[in-house]
Amino acid sequence: MKVSKEWLSEYIDVEADVYELSERITRGGIEVDDIIDYTSDIKNLVIGHVEEVRQHPDADKLNLCRVNTGDEVKQIVCGADNVAADTYVIVCQVGGRLPGGIKIKKAKLRGEVSEGMICSLDEIGIPTDYVPKEYQDGIFIFSEDQEAGAPALPAVYLDDAVMEFDLTPNRKDALSIIGAAYETKALYGGDVVHPSTDLTETGDQVDVSVRNEDSEAVPYYALRVVKDVEIKPAPTWMQIRLIKAGIRPINNVVDISNYVMLEYGQPLHMFDYDQLGSKEIVTRFAEEGEKMTTLDGKERTLKGSDIVITNGKEPVALAGVMGGDFSEVTEETTNVIIESAVFNPVSIRKTSGRLDLRSEASSRFEKGVSHEFVLPALERAAYLLETYAGGKVQLGYNSDGALDTSDxxxxxxxxxxxxxxxxxxxxxxxxxxxxxxxxxxxxxxxxxxxxxxxxxxxxxxxxxxxxxxxxxxxxxxLPSSLPKFETITPGRLTDEQEKHRIIRHQLESLGLSQSINYALTSKEKATQFTERKEALRLMMPMSEDRAVLRNSLVPHLVDNVVYNTSRQQKDVQLFETGRIFISKGQDVQPEEVEKLAGILTGRMNNTDWLGSHVPADFYAAKGILDSVFEKLGLTDDIHYVPSEGYPEMHPGRTADITLGGEYIGFVGELHPKYERDHDLDQTIVFEVDLDALLAVKSGTIEYEVLPKYPSVIRDIALVADRNVTAGTLVDIIENAAKKHLIDVYVFDVYEGENIEADKKSVAIRLTYLNKEETLTDEAVEEIHQPVLEALKDEGFALRG
Incomplete structure (x- = not known):
């Protein structure tokens, strides 16, 4: 809402300047987002009387004007088509300044001296979109006689500054000048003066009846009839006030409708009495599929929740949103029906949103109008039509419904x-x-x-x-006070917050960047990297790409990588933590599960001057996850199980991840076809159930004294079938070792020459340590031999 200080002063007397006033209003709870000061960039602007206009001798489109500026008569060269003798105009004199840093100097134009500039409205700071039609291609001409040489800004009501209120939805009362006056009264005191509604009724009784078919749609509807109006421009003061409020003047009838809406916050609508098509107005909910053409020339298909104003047969307006085309006020209009009503706010909001017809009127109706201003606004509009359009106000008004104005x-x-x-x-x-x-x-x-x-x-x-x-x-x-000391509790992170931070810091330290994506995705992507084939769909999605809630974090991470690689960023490592939404049926609250996902492609830890890097492969991703599990103290409970994975995953390079025997996620390479479809090189992804990781309570860290005795290492190489995992061998060794075995580490896997085609060689390092004494060869052999025998019993041969 834009509130002119000059207009506001008509309703309440306040001595404070606009900057003090805006500061006070902001501190009172309504934020003044901006101040538009029309005087700040203007200097030496006066009213001029054009005494004579003649053609420039050397330019067909220029005129030589003799302009009286009070103290002297000057020659000014002007190119406007509408410049005319015996008119009053705005003149910026030599030495003056206009918005945009324009300085006016004495100049010669095609050999003729020009001592100033005759101005249009946009040249003195009025946005072009708000300039009235009659002045869009020319200079501004006063409609009444003025005093030559007098300051021009007060004469055009621009000796003013406008406050722009940034209103919260609950403060609909401030969507009017009177509302702003009441707010000013609350801060400064004084009395609010209401505008005049002292109209004179003449002629016959109002002959247009009103009937509301549904009181839920239209609780109250009132109308007046004004005849013999003359369509012409509104007075200058009204036009300028509308412009300062952000509304372009049209003609006196339309402008009065908008002016009263800004005064009271009560939107009105003007119908052409002779084009209405009947002597009754009937309000109702629209019929499903009913059609009407609105003022913008578009045919609208209506829903049963829309409210229409009809002539008893067909819609003539979409209530609270936009009028119909055939009953609008035109240059030929002579008789007018004024509408002032209360409409169902929810219906107006849905209609304006669905049809994308947001307007000053709909924004007020959808918040609910003040009942106490419905009839005063009707009377005020009739009074202004009588005063500035020469109209004759018919006797009385007709209405239907109940208007509760009680406190x-x-x-x-x-x-x-x-x-x-x-x-x-x-x-x-x-x-x-x-x-x-x-x-x-x-x-x-x-x-x-x-x-x-x-x-x-x-x-x-x-x-x-x-x-x-x-x-x-x-x-x-308001007094300030400290809390009582006995109630103070130390601030700290919760266990979950601490673990979140540990995970993020660990992944970032390994070179991954955090990604944040929409929780909304397309129906196709919602079925990828998951066994679920259904997703929770939005009732009113913004687009098909954002129509359902995601079932996995991985598809959008893939999109992130595709976006980067298509811009020559080939080495990308990202992670994301976020929620997925498991549908339990369209009318049931979905289950939310927090996930941790990552994606790797290209080279990692690339050091050009050393020529070294780590390839983004399955083992790099597994190592990243292992480091996270280690930070969380979960290493002993985590296992990787070979898996076919989802259709988007490589069937031979994917593993399921279990925690305490329960599935929590997967890690693996994307399927070659999926990579080709997305124009990707080798790419690895992982996704784990973060809720499951966070649910495991952190244990106590136990410290040990560094051993005083040396450890003993034994390396063995085992021949095993290719489908046997290294983890199986490690489990056999750990179960067979009775004591002193402190570490089992796989350091090499070999397939090729001297090894059968379906076999592989796995090299394992075993570390033994006795914390009480030095291990002798005999003691090591005694505890190592059972390990070799257990491996042999399971069918694994030592490779010589």
Whole structure:
């Protein structure tokens, strides 16, 4: 909402300048997002009287104008088509300045002296989109006689600054100049002066009836008829005020409708009486599939939740959103019907959102209009049509429905307010503060009964009253206090937060960058890297690419890598932690599971000057995961099991991951076809159940003294079938060793010459240590021999 200081001053007298006022309003709870000062970049602007206009001798499109600027008559060269003798215009004199840093100097144009500049509205700071049609291709000409040489800005109501309110949805009352005046009154005191509605009724009784078929759709509808209006430009002051509020002037009838909406926050609509097609207006919900053409020329297919204004037969307007094309006010209009109504806010919001028809009117209707201003706005519009369009206001008005203008009542107490504010306000102070807001208070001892007018129907509970007292009394006045020491608890991370941080730091230290992706994905990607073939679909997705909730983090990580590699970034390592959503049926709350996923491609730890790097392969990904599991103290409970994986995974280079025997995820290489389809080189992905990792409670770290005695190492090479995992061999060794075996490490796997085609050689290093004494060869042989025999019994031969 843009609030002109000049316009606001008409309704409440406030001496503060706009900068002090905006600061006070912001501290009171309504943020002033910007101030548009129309005087800041302008200097030496006066009213000029054009006495004579003649053709430039050497330029067909230029005119030589004799302009009286008060002290003297100057020659000014002007190229505007609408410049004419005996008119009053805006002149920027020599030495003056215009917005955009333009400085006016004495100059020669095609040999003729020009001592100043005759200005258009956009040249003095009015945005081109808001300039009235009659001035878009020319200079501004005053419609009334002015005083030559007088300052020009006050004459065009631009000796002003405009505050732009950044309103929260609950403060609909400030979507009007009167609402801003009440807010100013609350901060500065004074009285709010309402605009004049002193109209004169003439002619016949209003002959257009009103009927609301559904009170849920339209609780109240009222109309007046004004005849014999003359369509012409609105007065300058009204046009400029509309422009400062961000609305382009059209003609006096349309402008009056918009002007009253800005005054009261009550949108109106003007119908052409003679084009309505009947002598009745009927409001109702639209029929499903019903069609109508709106003012923008588009045919709209309506839904049963839309509200329409009809002539008893067909829609003439989409209630609260946009009028129909055949009943709009045109240059030929002579008789007008003024509509002022209350519409169902939810219906207006759904209709304007579905049809993408957001307007100043719909934004007010969807928040709910103030009942107390519905009829005053109707009277005000009729008065302005009588005054500035020459209209004759017919006797009375017709309406249907109930208009509840009574105050709502909120009961609270002095102690309730003080306890929540930590203050010690007297009842009289609270009453005085609320009276500034225009809220009448009935006091009974310490109890308060507050009467709330409909313009502030956002106040509904005692806590709302407490907040109003705080913001008007002054947030700076609220006392500050320290908490009691016995209630202070030391701040620390929870176990889950600590583990999250450990995981992130570990992955980042290994060269992976964190990625954050949408939880919404396409239906196709929701079935990848998961056994689930269904996903929870949004009722109103923004696009098909964001239509369902994800079942896996991996598809979007693949997209991230594709995006990078297509831009010559071939070495990419990413990870993401986030939730997936397991559908339990469309009407059932989905199960949310937090996952950790990663993706590797290209080279890792690349050191160009040493010519070294680590390839992004299965073992690199497994090593990264192992380091995370080690940081979490889970190494002994983690196992990798060869797996075919999902269709998107390489069937021979994928492993399932188990924690304590339970499946928690997978790691492996993407299927070659999937890589080709996405134009990727060898790429490795992993995904594990982070909730399962975090659920395991951290154990106690135990420290040991460094051993005083040397360890003994034995290396063995075993011939085994290719399908036997190294983990199987390690398990046999650990089970067979009775004591002193402290480490088993696979350091080589060989396949090729001197090894049968279906066999492989696995080299394993065993480390023995006796913490009490030095191990002799005989002692090592005694505990090593059972290991060799256990391997032999399982069918594994030692390779010579």
């Amino acid at each position: 709502s009542i909120i009961k609270t107490s002095r102690d309730f307010i003080n306890n929540r504010l930590g203050m010690h306000l007297e009842t009289s102070e609270i009453e005085e503060t609320l009276s500034k807001l225009g809220l009448e208070t009935v006091v009974s001892g310490d109890d308060l009964e507050i009467h709330v007018p409909s313009r502030r129907d956002d106040l509904q509970i005692p806590e709302d009253i407490t907040e109003e007292v705080a913001r008007i009394y002054g947030y700076d006045a």
